[in-house]
Amino acid sequence: MSLRVIYRILGILLMLFSVTLVPPMVISVVFEDRTLSAFAIAMGITLLTGFLLYYPNRRARKELRNRDGFLITVLFWTVLGAFGSLPFLLAEDPNLSVIDAMFESFSGLTTTGATVMTGLDLLPHSILYYRQQLQWLGGMGIVVLAVAILPTLGIGGMQLYRTEIPGPLKDSKLTPRITETAKALWYIYAALTLVCFASYWAAGMSWFDALGHSFSTVAVGGFSTHDASIGYFDSATIEMICVFFMVVSSISFGLHFAAWREGRISHYLRDPETRFFLILLLILSCVTIAGLLLTGSYDDSKALRHGLFEAVSIATTTGFGVADFTGWPGVLPMMLFIAAFIGACSGSAGGGMKVIRILLILKQGAREIYRLIHPNAILSIKVGRMRISEGVAEAVWGFFSVYLLLFVLMMLGMLATGLDQVTAWSAVGSALNNLGPGLGGVATHFGDIPSAAKGILIMAMLLGRLEIFTILVLFAPAFWRR
Template sequence: MHPRIIANVLGAVVAATGAAMLIPAALSRLVSDGYAGAFFLPAAAALLAGTLTFALSRGRGAYLSIRDVFLMVVLGWVAVAIVGSGPFVLSGLMSPVEAFFNSMAGFTTTGVSTVKSAPPSLLLWRSMSQWVGGIGIVLLFVAVAPLVGFGAAQLYSAEAATPLTERLTPRIRDTAKVLVYIYAALTAGLAAALLVAGMGLFDAVNHALTTVATGGYSTRPGSIAAFDSPAVELVLAAGMILSGTNFALYFQAVRGRLREALTNAEYLTYLALILSATAVMAASLYAFDYQDSPLRALRLALFQSASLTTGTGFSTADWDSWDPLSQGLLMVLMAIGGCAGSTSGGIKVVRALLLAKNALQDAFRMVHPRAVTALKLGRKVVPERLRASLLGFFFVYVATLVAGTLLMALHQVPLGAAFGSAFACLNITGVAPGPAGDPAFYAGLPATAQLVLCLLMLLGRLELFTVLVILTPAFWRG
């Protein structure tokens, strides 16, 4: 391994996190909420420590092994979560472990929280942490790659961790820039649309940041239901659906390949899932919950389908009290998640689609044992190596969910709540039926249980293998 290079990158990331804290610090001074010191102190410490580490570890580039890459990505996420927890601790609202839990929930875009309300500066910091986490801390690595002197393609691959990855441009730095431009444009456009829909400036900026990140932090304890505005809900639903789409498709559309983008197999499946779930839930809600208002049932079903498919976690109603069919559909949507190449969580639509096709092929081969069938995604044939990796990913996903549930149960958490909290954190949705959607539930957990959920958030954000590989003995040998 190359500790100098790893330290160099981590130093840059820590310094950048400290610099970002100056924005909510300035807001705190502006609105006089009394928390400016809670930001200035950790910001100064992070800037000093990060800058010194970066400067002292600079040197000539060296070959970067795949072990260096995985370790750098995981340590980068842990480092920003630790640094980002500083304002929560110094505010006096949380213990160090609880602050780390909330910070990890922000940067991984999980969106769980142990508090229902907070001062404006802390609300903005939560939103900013989700926005940064959404685009991926690895983009900071890519930005400093020329200074450090190693190939950024390895880092991008480790962060993406998605099947059938496709570069948008020949150079990885240019790819990173494209992703940032798309991300920023979506954020600015959504903020403007929310202002037009009737939100105030502070609310619009915060919700734009957390919607594009599919994170789900809101400025109101009642989430989006507090605004009670069909216009706001429609804008946010559209924003969540756009943010759960593979960003590569936007690049294709801009380059004149709109037809190719719109006919993408994963994208069409993603839209079909949301629309079909909306139709079924609207009918179910109309029949069982809102018999006098089919339009309200449709409004609620569309918003929650978009919110939970993308893992955003915004809510316009207490869907925990909905009928069992609607709740079950929402759980399925949370597990599948959004598109690969987006900020959503879950298994990802492309994996679910390929797993379904693989199951159908296995059934066909039972009837036609001599048949030779290729697994395809659109017009592309999926390599057998990728077929095996999909099955491996699904097994590890289920095993991790089971292990997380049992670890939570070990803390004497009731089985339903244990599963719900593990499910919410692994799929980085932040919500689940039962107490797992209530901040008071997470605030009441022991510190070790909160750390277990932090690990599940990190596993979900980095799609399991990036984290699990560094826990294997083989990773540290030779």
């Protein structure tokens, strides 16, 4: 492991991130909201720190190995979350504490969408824009962006790419070269954002709201520029646009690339994970709408709109809202929240355990039942036409087991801070699944929970975004041995 190479790359990435503070500064000037100095100071600190890490190690050259990729990825997300909190900390409005600024920054970058802020409609435009931009950068992963545009990472960029892309099958590349793969992902990501922005704008949003919400929609993030979220606009057209792009952004970007390259949409229908995901969304939406109609919670049109929107928003781990689903009758709130544990498809910007893992677990369960009937049968697990190796199957069970164990441990930690069971359970689930909204005391915002609880949730957000093992591997003694 070459620490000098790691410092050099970390310095480059920090300097790159400092440039992303320019757009909020422009927004501050345009709207005259008096936050320019906060962003300028934050940019200077980030740029200087990156330069100090890079310059002494500028001549360090060495191919990255798997261990280097894990360490760079975890360090960068941790450091980026810390430096990303500077504008929140330095700005007079919203005047956040250190832990609250860190919470908001990590929530944005991990596309969790949980917030400690209230009164969003009164906040400076530059702060509102910055929150949305954080989610957009975190959606596909700024590390993948760096691999796409920084040839200085060389062939070792594959190690960064593999630790960044979510899902159990990480070795497939869309193009022969890793740099071209990362570029392809970002072209698709940017194109979707542009189309989403134009759609929102045409539907009646202001250019500022359309830009901000396109960032958080395609990132499957959930931050909004209004306290009432998408419900602020009270527009069925805007809601349906949002539903469409939430679903599209929750599907593997590899499939989007294949569909674009070959000019066909049949790839979506042939992909088992996507089919399972869409069927699950359909069932969840129908049950939710039926529940709202049968209980008389809304009239027919509102039940259809709100039921469909909330089912898709929660299940894809986006977290936008048009209604307070936590107050819905019966099993509906718990059912929607549990759906977020499944989450989006692998290779997408969404959170959760990923649909492919749940699909594999179901297939393994069915195989074990069949083995009870036919003990001597040799059975393999197949997803579509692909035969899944035993190594991948074991990794899925390992992920699931560790996921549940960490969930329980962090929930106990939250209970130790004095929170009630519903709040603690849903807060950890929201953070670990990168969802955003919770139940109980965190149904609307996370500002009132203890600082220690916020610290636990920051760790949960990182674990969820980097899929647990990317972080846990750093705690293994064997990782640090030569």
